[in-house]
Amino acid sequence: MAFSTACKLQEPVTIADKLFLDLRRSILVGEIPAGKKISEPELATAYGVSRGSLREAIGKLENCNLVTRKPNIGARIIGFSTAQLMEIYQIREAMEGMAARLAAEHITADELAHLRKILERHRQEIAQRQDSSQQDADLDFHFCIIQGSKNSRLIRMLCQDLYDLVRFYRFRLKSGFHRSEQAFQEHNLIVSAIERRDGEMAETLMRHHIRASRDYARNMLENVPQEES
Amino acid sequence: MAFSTACKLQEPVTIADKLFLDLRRSILVGEIPAGKKISEPELATAYGVSRGSLREAIGKLENCNLVTRKPNIGARIIGFSTAQLMEIYQIREAMEGMAARLAAEHITADELAHLRKILERHRQEIAQRQDSSQQDADLDFHFCIIQGSKNSRLIRMLCQDLYDLVRFYRFRLKSGFHRSEQAFQEHNLIVSAIERRDGEMAETLMRHHIRASRDYARNMLENVPQEES
DNA sequence: TAACTTAAAAGTGTCAACAATGTCAGGATA
């Protein structure tokens, strides 16, 4: 599967880049389990590339916060903790709140139309109870608003860095995560505020929305503890 | 000079790490001019290391957002634009606002005492008109609050990633940037709110403070355009 | 048996050479 990152990253021309994207996908999807140590020789032979290229790819993964490295010890896939997930939600609340505020000022008519289309798709998928694709619709919604902020660094920090982590957790918590009806209503309110160009309200609603997601996730994790992969 | 990053990064044990810190310093201080292309063979011989280690160091610089790389073309120090600086301020407003809110909940008594000490130092330096060290006091203040948030990822994103950019710009805009008396007053209010454990107010005040800094910077840049280094 | 020592094995960091790509200057053609 290909990840719709919304923010266009150029086609991978170099081996290290292809490797990076390949590994990133494997990690996000869970093919490589969380917390696993990365053996450079092993992976290099597995992918048929030299260790140099692999190390460069690992360096990029480190930037995405998907692996951590210790000198002379090695790299390992990041772990998995409720506390970290809560931290991410807090950061999202702040940054996406700002993104929504800016989007209310800068979003284009085309993007707004696209946003409405995403909402419509989301509505249909709820009616048909397609849980899996609702998650995509949710991501697309958030990406679109972030994109609308027109703050290029904010876009990069969110879409490129933070949302890899969001996906990392989302793929490992698939089960029982659908507060979609509620989320859909909240999305609607946010878009309305943006349409009215009410940045203050858009920010407030977005923060509320993300906080509600966080509380929901926390409840799920406390009551139905996930297995460590 | 050594940068007090507040968030402890481990001692550089590997050559690439030392190189990274060295280059980072050179860039931030302005020894390497903004926008300059990096020649791998040139730098490698200059520092007496192999190109491999240098490339790893450049990779890390890319994570700090201090250089940009294009495949088969090369790396260059980031440019310098008012627009980008404004984007950074917007992000700081969101993230440091959140940091202040969290600090009001989680900061320790020791950290609060330290914060008060920083304020006192700041006050003295204003009285003695030591413009240069006031900048350090300002950075220390912000670092201390971020640290108090106890959100480890937020701390890393701000101290490690974003504040390198802040320093990058600050070193190139030294001239005529002292709204210290005003900033000092704002700092005081923020600390008071944190002491009262009033997170809502702490966030509001921090956002106001950063927005004021932004407006001030924008005015300076519009009226006294800086030379491109 | 348990703890310490030591040597082998595995893994990471570093390097220099090779391959592929991009850049630039000179000349040919319209």
Add this chain to the structure above:
DNA sequence: TATCCTGACATTGTTGACACTTTTAAGTTA
């Protein structure tokens, strides 16, 4: 003269070998 081709040069990407560190396991001693 301006544009396009062409080939030499310079730079980046990639690789395999070497050096150093960590880990493991065997062996020794109390």
